[in-house]
Amino acid sequence: MLQKLRDxxxxxxxxxxxxxxxxxxxxxxxxxxxxxxxxxxxxLVEAPPTWWESAPQWWPVSTLWQREEVTLDEFRxxxxxxxxxxxxxxxxxxxxxxxxxxxxxxxxxxxxxxQKVLALGAQRAxxxxxxxxxxxxxxxxxxxxxxxxxxxEQYQMxxxxxxxxxxxxxxxxxxxxxxRMMLVPQAISESDFVTEGEQARMWKVxxxxxxxxxxxxxxxxxxxxxxxxxxxxxxxxxxxxxxxxAEQVSLEYLEINGATLRVAATADEAALRKRYEAEKxxxxxxxxxxxxxxxxxxxxxxxxxxxxxxxxxxxxxxKQAREGADFAAxxxxxxxxxxxxDQGGELPPFAKDGSMVKPFEDxxxxxxxxxxxxxxxxxxxxxxxxxxxxxxxxxxxxxxxRDELAAEETNAERERAFNDLAGRxxxxxxxxxxxxxxxxxxxxLPLQKVGPFSRNDPQGIATVPAVLRAAFSDTLVQDxxxxxPIEIAPNHSVVIRVTQHTPEQSLPLDKAxxxxxLAIRADRREKxxxxxxxxxxxxxxxxxxxxxxxxxxxxxxxALPGLRRGMPMPTxxxxxxxxxxxxxxxxxxxxxxxxxxxxxxxxxxxxxxxEGDIAQMPAEEREGMRQQMAQLNGGIATQAYVDALRKRFKxxxxxxxx
Numbered sequence: 155m156l157q158k159l160r161d162x163x164x165x166x167x168x169x170x171x172x173x174x175x176x177x178x179x180x181x182x183x184x185x186x187x188x189x190x191x192x193x194x195x196x197x198l199v200e201a202p203p204t205w206w207e208s209a210p211q212w213w214p215v216s217t218l219w220q221r222e223e224v225t226l227d228e229f230r231x232x233x234x235x236x237x238x239x240x241x242x243x244x245x246x247x248x249x250x251x252x253x254x255x256x257x258x259x260x261x262x263x264x265x266x267x268x269q270k271v272l273a274l275g276a277q278r279a280x281x282x283x284x285x286x287x288x289x290x291x292x293x294x295x296x297x298x299x300x301x302x303x304x305x306x307e308q309y310q311m312x313x314x315x316x317x318x319x320x321x322x323x324x325x326x327x328x329x330x331x332x333x334r335m336m337l338v339p340q341a342i343s344e345s346d347f348v349t350e351g352e353q354a355r356m357w358k359v360x361x362x363x364x365x366x367x368x369x370x371x372x373x374x375x376x377x378x379x380x381x382x383x384x385x386x387x388x389x390x391x392x393x394x395x396x397x398x399x400a401e402q403v404s405l406e407y408l409e410i411n412g413a414t415l416r417v418a419a420t421a422d423e424a425a426l427r428k429r430y431e432a433e434k435x436x437x438x439x440x441x442x443x444x445x446x447x448x449x450x451x452x453x454x455x456x457x458x459x460x461x462x463x464x465x466x467x468x469x470x471x472x473k474q475a476r477e478g479a480d481f482a483a484x485x486x487x488x489x490x491x492x493x494x495x496d497q498g499g500e501l502p503p504f505a506k507d508g509s510m511v512k513p514f515e516d517x518x519x520x521x522x523x524x525x526x527x528x529x530x531x532x533x534x535x536x537x538x539x540x541x542x543x544x545x546x547x548x549x550x551x552x553x554x555x556r557d558e559l560a561a562e563e564t565n566a567e568r569e570r571a572f573n574d575l576a577g578r579x580x581x582x583x584x585x586x587x588x589x590x591x592x593x594x595x596x597x598x599l600p601l602q603k604v605g606p607f608s609r610n611d612p613q614g615i616a617t618v619p620a621v622l623r624a625a626f627s628d629t630l631v632q633d634x635x636x637x638x639p640i641e642i643a644p645n646h647s648v649v650i651r652v653t654q655h656t657p658e659q660s661l662p663l664d665k666a667x668x669x670x671x672l673a674i675r676a677d678r679r680e681k682x683x684x685x686x687x688x689x690x691x692x693x694x695x696x697x698x699x700x701x702x703x704x705x706x707x708x709x710x711x712x713a714l715p716g717l718r719r720g721m722p723m724p725t726x727x728x729x730x731x732x733x734x735x736x737x738x739x740x741x742x743x744x745x746x747x748x749x750x751x752x753x754x755x756x757x758x759x760x761x762x763x764x765e766g767d768i769a770q771m772p773a774e775e776r777e778g779m780r781q782q783m784a785q786l787n788g789g790i791a792t793q794a795y796v797d798a799l800r801k802r803f804k805x806x807x808x809x810x811x812x
Contacts, residue, residue, distance in 0.1 A: 197224035197263060198806040199270045204278055220277065222270035226811060233262045246619040259812045267805055268796050272335045275799045283333045288326050291333060305493030306534040311509050322533060342795050343788030348780050354768040361766020363716045366732055367700045368758040369709040374683045377675040390663050390670050397666040403625050404605030404654040406590050407615060408579060412572035412645030426559050430552045437550045444543040445518050446481055446499035449491040452535035468529035468536035475526045481540045503545060572645045579649060583636045590636060590651050606654060618642050624650060631655050679753050687747040687755040694745035700759045725750060737763045
């Protein structure tokens, strides 16, 4: 068989056909090998080479396409940041299960894709950010400033406190990338402007005022007319979704509360003294030093000549200080640390705890008061130090801290008891995950019950948001298993089990009858109130005066000249209805009605409309409005720029990796 195949594929024609078939397969294979996303990517942004914008993806030249990847780690970090922001904003109402939605994940991913699109756009545009721009941005960051001025020590301390720590060089490159990415969008946003005509037209609408009259109609009397069985049946059939019993659960639970656990009443004296000796450093205020310094700045990566020049200058200043020159005056005249220069080089007190760069800290804590030392080299350059003062290093006696230690010992004992009991509860629930009674019997905790209750009407322990979420979770409802411990407060938790679950269901007519009757009567009352308002509007449209009608019928009436758009008068909904009403014709009025809730209505007349006049606006307010409009327009233009870039690039999203 193989020989026959070989015979059939011999000859130059067959060879040519096979060759032509091999070429595209080879190119496709190479292209897939060179451009395929890795398992660590959740999205890939690709752009053709700038010299061939229309290059097809399948052609081998696509191996020269520029790429930016959204890695899985980047996505997870951004999603966790979004989670923490949402948790802080919502507090106890935050639902972690709800936050883990596909929509939220895609929203975070879209933001990251936009960043990569901007980075790729900056790269293709050949944007370069110089060292001076990076330095200016870092020095203007408030977090790196002390008393409004950049502090190298504060800068170093904050970078080293990150997890993991970031070196100044790494941070500078991160900020360089950020500046490069945001340069064009920021320029687009800041270059937007608003003409006087645009602002005037906008204020014509926003600054519009209306002279109105408004009357509040009295509430319609409660409906007492009989409701027939036919009406009840018809209403129920037409509004079945309004008559449902909410999903309900019943729980059994064990509560583990460290505050109620019995522990030893008094702490052992010998144990307290032993602990005091072991932890004596806690009760000693750390030694702090007050140092003045002169910084001669020099980048760690500078050439040897630059470093030598800075070192020589620092050495000369140190010599002058040792010979009696005023150190503060030398610092004001020569120091390149803007955070301390104006204070004569004096820094806030600091301990030997890594808050200062190590060479600086080591030198400071090896000096005697009044001593001058330097040059001392650090990543920022060369320092000349003067030790001005040593403070701290004092401690409290055992007698002074005994009560504090005893309270800590009691709390520690209570925490140990809590952890021990919680561990025993968990062990027992693992043995029998579908019933809490055995765990209650083994640990001596009372088995408590609550319910049935709905999400909107929780009871007892279920009023705790975390417990309520767990009670209606799919796992506990469907499996009937015991929950993991749910923390209510420190050293206070519960484990719960759903003992009964009733899904949401339509109420039969016999159980919904009273609610249906109430709904029918409420509808009748609403229609009566609406009809009364419509009748009053009809009278106004025929030419009667609202003030006259109100006086005759005892209605509460108010004339509101110069009502502004957006003012909640008498309610936000009423204001919206008033400004949605048409303009009155010359010598006429426009009449309308608005529902105020609970069956109440108001009837209004628009007597006069005055357009906003930008010339009457104070200059300061006018400038503020112009800036807001420019900022809004700039944001729209920036997003349009990002959208246009995305259309030029190819974006691949790997949904399965989210």
